[in-house]
Amino acid sequence: GAVVSQHPSRVICKSGTSVKIECRSLDFQATTMFWYRQFPKQSLMLMATSNEGSKATYEQGVEKDKFLINHASLTLSTLTVTSAHPEDSSFYICSAPPRRADTSGGVTDTQYFGPGTRLTVL
């Protein structure tokens, strides 16, 4: 099946530093990747859409200058949390949407998620 990896899986940093998170599609190309954030016991909140070859599009309320996104290639998107603060501590998850055939011969659209990155800002 489609595999999406993220690195690092866990990071602890001091307040004021910047943290880069990588998202890679391992066996397919993804012109679009999505970045989500999840606080404890809450659902996934879409932050932004990463587009290969063009600027990312951000959801309302997400600061584009704080969360820098670069879609460097068809298999790699990076999210940089700049000047991180304790309130940025969260679980960051990326996803990529390949089109795949299901077992009945139809086409299933879904997103495959990376394993997530847990960011803790001290």
Next chain:
Amino acid sequence: GQNIDQPTEMTATEGAIVQINCTYQTSGFNGLFWYQQHAGEAPTFLSYNVLDGLEEKGRFSSFLSRSKGYSYLLLKELQMKDSASYLCAVRDRNRDDKIIFGKGTRLHILP
């Protein structure tokens, strides 16, 4: 806008059947997904419905009624490992086909 509602928590017994409901309101419906998420892990794909009706996959089934803005996930022969959060998510063609998630239902399985 987009509203996705599902119960916050449910409890069921090992071996039983449980149905998790999801209602949604969206202007450009283009598919509904169910994901399973264990604590501290990323979501894993369970099912996808874009047409009305029931999709069955082993112990899990998902139903969709587009006219009612309603879906449910049915879990049969519950196992302890099914204790997790179940996320209902809707894709909206009026939002560049982004997939937006509901708040999730935490399912507790009792022995």
